[in-house]
Amino acid sequence: MDKYDVVIIGAGVSGSAAARELSRYEIKACVLEKEEDVCCGTSKANSGIVHAGYDAPTGSLKAQMNLRGNELMEPLAKELDIPFIRNGSLVICRSREDLPRLEALYERGVSNGVKGLRILSREEVLEKERNISEDVYAALYAPTGGIVCPFELNIALAENANVNGVEFYFRTEVKDIERYEEGYRVITNQGVFETKYVVNAAGVYADQFHNMVSAQKISITARRGDYCLLDKSAGAHVKNTIFTLPGKFGKGILVAPTAHGNLILGPTAIDIQDKEGTNTTGEGLEQVMKNAGMNVKDLPMRQIITSFAGLRAHEDGDEFIIEEIFDAPGFIDCAGIESPGLTSCPAIGERIAGIIKEKMGLREKEDFISERKGILKPETLSREERAALIRENPAYGNIICRCEMITEGEIVEAIRRPLGAKSLDGVKRRTRAGMGRCQAGFCSPRTMEILAREQKTDIRKVTKSGGASYLVVGTNKDIF
Numbered sequence: 001m002d003k004y005d006v007v008i009i010g011a012g013v014s015g016s017a018a019a020r021e022l023s024r025y026e027i028k029a030c031v032l033e034k035e036e037d038v039c040c041g042t043s044k045a046n047s048g049i050v051h052a053g054y055d056a057p058t059g060s061l062k063a064q065m066n067l068r069g070n071e072l073m074e075p076l077a078k079e080l081d082i083p084f085i086r087n088g089s090l091v092i093c094r095s096r097e098d099l100p101r102l103e104a105l106y107e108r109g110v111s112n113g114v115k116g117l118r119i120l121s122r123e124e125v126l127e128k129e130r131n132i133s134e135d136v137y138a139a140l141y142a143p144t145g146g147i148v149c150p151f152e153l154n155i156a157l158a159e160n161a162n163v164n165g166v167e168f169y170f171r172t173e174v175k176d177i178e179r180y181e182e183g184y185r186v187i188t189n190q191g192v193f194e195t196k197y198v199v200n201a202a203g204v205y206a207d208q209f210h211n212m213v214s215a216q217k218i219s220i221t222a223r224r225g226d227y228c229l230l231d232k233s234a235g236a237h238v239k240n241t242i243f244t245l246p247g248k249f250g251k252g253i254l255v256a257p258t259a260h261g262n263l264i265l266g267p268t269a270i271d272i273q274d275k276e277g278t279n280t281t282g283e284g285l286e287q288v289m290k291n292a293g294m295n296v297k298d299l300p301m302r303q304i305i306t307s308f309a310g311l312r313a314h315e316d317g318d319e320f321i322i323e324e325i326f327d328a329p330g331f332i333d334c335a336g337i338e339s340p341g342l343t344s345c346p347a348i349g350e351r352i353a354g355i356i357k358e359k360m361g362l363r364e365k366e367d368f369i370s371e372r373k374g375i376l377k378p379e380t381l382s383r384e385e386r387a388a389l390i391r392e393n394p395a396y397g398n399i400i401c402r403c404e405m406i407t408e409g410e411i412v413e414a415i416r417r418p419l420g421a422k423s424l425d426g427v428k429r430r431t432r433a434g435m436g437r438c439q440a441g442f443c444s445p446r447t448m449e450i451l452a453r454e455q456k457t458d459i460r461k462v463t464k465s466g467g468a469s470y471l472v473v474g475t476n477k478d479i480f
Helices: 013-022 061-080 096-112 122-128 150-163 203-213 282-295 341-360 383-392 408-416 424-431 444-455
Strands: 002-009 029-032 089-093 118-121 138-142 146-148 167-169 174-180 183-188 191-200 220-230 241-244 254-257 263-266 270-272 304-315 321-324 331-335 399-401
Touching: 002 013, 002 183, 013 029, 013 150, 013 331, 013 341, 061 096, 061 146, 061 150, 061 321, 061 341, 089 096, 089 122, 096 118, 096 138, 118 122, 122 138, 146 150, 150 167, 150 341, 150 424, 174 203, 191 203, 191 341, 203 220, 203 304, 203 331, 220 282, 241 282, 254 282, 263 282, 282 304, 321 341, 331 341, 399 408, 399 444, 408 424, 408 444, 424 444
Parallel strands: 002 029, 002 191, 029 167, 089 241, 191 331
Antiparallel strands: 089 138, 118 138, 174 183, 183 191, 220 263, 220 270, 220 304, 241 254, 254 263, 321 331
8 A cells, every 4th residue: 555645636737736746845745647648638639729718707716827837838838948939819709799699708817817918909909810710800919928838738737747756647547436544545446546646637537536535526528629630731820729709608710820730620619418529520620620710711621631529627617726625624625627727737836735745844955856847859950960969869860750841750759768668659748749630640550669679578569549549459471
């Protein structure tokens, strides 16, 4: 039986941000994740948008976390060596009748403390974005909006936490939580973990764990969002993140460049019962393509290279819950973290660590490592530097993924790093091998060979995403 000061349930951006902030202190902490890697739940299917903070109601925790997270994101990205671009955002208003709603959004943003907000005229919008629909009437411009890679952010937070002493247990599914005199027993398929504090960052399952220990129940609905991703040839179609005026189910269908130069459209907002229901639907994708074209003209839909869906953890009260449960001391919820959860994650981690620091009287480490270096990317080097690198390690001259120009050296590093890749999807999230135009059609077999070699296993045991997702189920031309 393992004993900890803090057990965090969930290795998404919220759980990993909390782990990283707690790793600043003299504390024994771990993260339990039921999947085979970090960033396998809500966090993996994400727009990658860093919201400015004008959406959430003034005074709400969402508004507070959004604004603080936006402020923290740029310095955090520099510390963790991940891409972040403050490209700004536009909320499109298409009629004079809707202008009061746009003005109300502006006033809310000002009340929330968002800097630099302006309402632009039709002419100003078209001057800024040449592909905005001709029937635009006005737009709310937020210069502090940005874009980030959700995979790299999540992985970097977890890696840095791990380097600073936080342990991660994968394929470890929480089955039950029991209170006892010293705290909680977290019962998993891999054994029992005893802890003084639990941080419940379990995404769409956070209500289940909350309800195990509290008489005051909460309910979380899985809200599915469908996306379309376009090739890098379409990435410059817009420069800003383009939103429509928000409605009952959120911010509507956005059009945005990604941190790696693609173009993303989505998401829908469809409440479902299945908390594992990440399949796209024809109906959902049709809605994405139709509604995206309402604000942005001439979208090159023939450049769509993939579609996917993710689930947001929508809490019935439409608010973040980040607090110690009043009738379960030591159990800290991080629940209902939907949009702007990615933006808010640095602030969420800060808040959770602050709660535990105050209760435990934690001391900061003298040897906390705040900086993390990302995977070496040969494309960022000069010709001379790259030639020298290849002479030293020829694997960096062996291109595995032609679409994204990812080398064997990068894939090997992704596997060998702290919390390294264990599957094809794990390599993809860390290096982008397989994220290009052919969507892994060419590079998968070669990446699998590298995984099998580095893990000293049979290629038939290599998986797409852990579990039983084997890619090789037999051999052809067998001689009997």
